Amino acid sequence: MSDAEEEVMANEYREAAQYDGMDDLDRVPSMGSGGDIQAQLAAAATPLEFQATLETKFASYDNYCNLFHFILNSDGPVDIDAPNSSWAWDVIDEFIYQFNSFCGYRQKVAFKHENPEEIQLLRENPNTWGCYSVLNVLYSLIQRSQISEQLNAVKRGEDAKQYAGEYGSRPLYQMLGYFSVIGLLRVHCLLGDFSLALKTLDDIELNKKSMFPRVMAAQFTTYYYVGFSYMMMRRYADAIRMFSHILVYVSRTKNFQKNAQYDSITKKNDQMYALIMICVAFHPTRLDDTIHTALREKYGEQFNRLQRGGPENLPLFEELFRSACPKFINPTPPDFDNPEINVDPVEHYLGIFMDEVKNTMMSPTVKSYLKLYSTMDLKKLAGFLEVEPEKLRCWLLVNKQRNRQLRWSEGGLLEGDVAHSSDLDYAMEGDLIHVSEAKVGRKLVDWYLRNLARTY
Template identity: 75%
Template sequence: MDDDLQEETLVADYQEQVNYEADGADLDRIDTLGVGAPDLKAQLDAAAQPLEYQASIESKIASYDNYCSLFHYILNSEGPVDVEQPGLGFCWDLIDEFIYQFESFCRYRNRVARTSPTEEEAQVLRENPNVWGCYSVLNVLYSLIQRSQINEQLAAQKRGEDGNAVAGEYGSRPLYRMLGYFSIIGLLRVHCLLGDFSLALKTLDDIEMNKKAMFARVMAAHLNTYYYVGFSYMMLRRYADAVRMFSHILVYVSRTKNFQKGNQQFDAIAKKTEQMYALIAICVSFAPTRLDDTIHTALREKYGEKFARLQRGGPESLPVYKELFQSACPKFINPTPPDFDNPSLNIDPVDHHTDIFMDEVKNTLYNPTVKSYLKLYTTMDLKKLSSFLDVDPEKLRSWLLVNKQRSRQIRWSEGGLLEGETANSSELDYAIEGDLIHISEAKQGRRLVDWYLRNLARAY
């Protein structure tokens, strides 16, 4: 009941936020930022505005220079800069656009290096290797976090103490506090784009994943946080945690959809929602679990036969896995500039991570088929099962041992997002003793652990 009341409060807050954003949506766009205290508000407004999709390479480089000037002024002035108190949504837009331009430029540069390494654009990129560099972007985010003392403030609040006591001169200012906070969410996104999923989750150690978190008051921040946390869990093979994260935000979006109509971010919200439905379909195929009725119905409507093919497994499911993953994954980037002299060495990061993901899919390809056989028995001969599957018995033994280990996943309950307790994610448990497979329901599987460990020791 308390969760329902908190959810209603969050929905009401979102409705109020939508109304507020509608009143102040028309901000004047300026082309250059410049540096100077009198124009700081105008500089911030301009930095939060999206860069035109077809912007020239010169505009992209100029935008980077403008961001450098702006953040240098904010971070390195003699004292905290004085500016009219910004809103949460505005600070999120500033950090979000900064990271989006970084991501877009990295992908653009990689594409040019692979397809047109000798053209004029490539020459400009060669001469500016540090523009939108990974180090520069990370330096800005970490510097905003450090200057604002936001991690110290959040840690103090988790202990029930006053965060203002450790905020310092800069962290007590709303501009620094909110930029520092959303820089943490930004780091989650950047580390995920770079493929470091453990570090992505580690950055959120001091942020509590609940309805009272500051990010939950900005719809785009709320959506992105759960998307990147859920995706990181999925890539770390913590499918139950991924499903929980995706389910939370998808249910929330379904309850607020009436307020989203007319919102300038409506299309972005809809796209991100579609991505998470694809990802939750993948996770459920790996670790079957009960879903909220709203989500389950939506999955059936959106994917139908594709969802059924994922659940059946087998070779025919491979194209579906690849299609859903590539449509729903982040647009990964390389941490270093490409090699313009050797275009063939510049792989697409999305293709690279897709290959890694598909290796995992192939390791679990026959899970549904094997489980369908094991459910029929309490004890089964390994050679008999291998004849059903038409595979070598020793290859099947190795496969069963690997998947037995992978069925024991870490599940988060409290503390840092990387923490958790080991639990069996499968509805079946089995152990191999010699050539016999002993099968039981997962709830009764504890008595089989000794058998499993003995056999694992023999195998290695």
């Protein structure tokens, strides 16, 4: 992303939040002695207690402002050696986690409207853990480190050091800049801008060796949010590919990854199994044997129910989405005076997802009928499904269009080639449905015919 594009984006967020970004970092004094600096570095990578008070959350935000102000606005690069790449990831990861948690907590306080002291404190500090200030930190770290230029140089086969500059040549800035790119992917996904989330990774080549030693939690987070963004954009084949890649990797390395980092990604591991099961229900495909076996062990009959579709399985789709989706956030503070008008972002995106489920829940049944014929009358199929012919016609046309999906192979993650996502294709001529590539065995046809006769 160019500097001009970053500035345009920053201005848009500044206008939306009516907030002056870096001034918030300037309000905290610079860091003092070396001991204070090291203590601040350690604190930035340390998870905040789950039951931390609101005052503690405010203090943590001030500490991050202090740290990032020192790193970004000192006279020249700061002379600090980061312990390792895992430390840099822990700082960015915890920074975004606390931002996400604070927004969720603030939303909950607004909904309940039971604690006037906290409401007043939140009302007086609308910019604490503000969306723009968090984005501003991430974009500033990327710009300072010139990590985009370095990554592009690597892709061209050039020496990245030629483009690193004074700041980017320091490991501290390199690592913070690199992980800020992944942080942007995460934040934009949490805000519901799935296209922009994928675009932030234009400079990072997935499935290839990264600039720095592999940090398992960072890799895991990247594939989770890329896969989820693809799923919400209805690019199910790409989502399945992303989830499969990291899940297979984890299954092959878990025996020697028994450490604190591995423990922290266990929940995301389970979430991705739920998401890949949803994607396979929308886009049936053959999975890696390791993943298929794990799905059977974890979900059993639920896996079959999702693939059968039907209105009776809508609650299951909803349950899985709630458990596996990110904790979405609103970009602006809630309305404390009118709590009833606040929108729960998780419920909002759940509604969008469930609309897609309802639009596709007929697909397995319709395909089971169409696979039996090379030509079928629309009214006859409508009779089997007990729906109005014109309603079925609309569904068939929409479904045919949605079967044409982009599939990523190289370049930016938003790019791709149009491909048919189903093994079944059809065309409509008046009331006739012409089916192609309907390949089923004789035994399967006999089974379908017996069940049709028994049902109808």
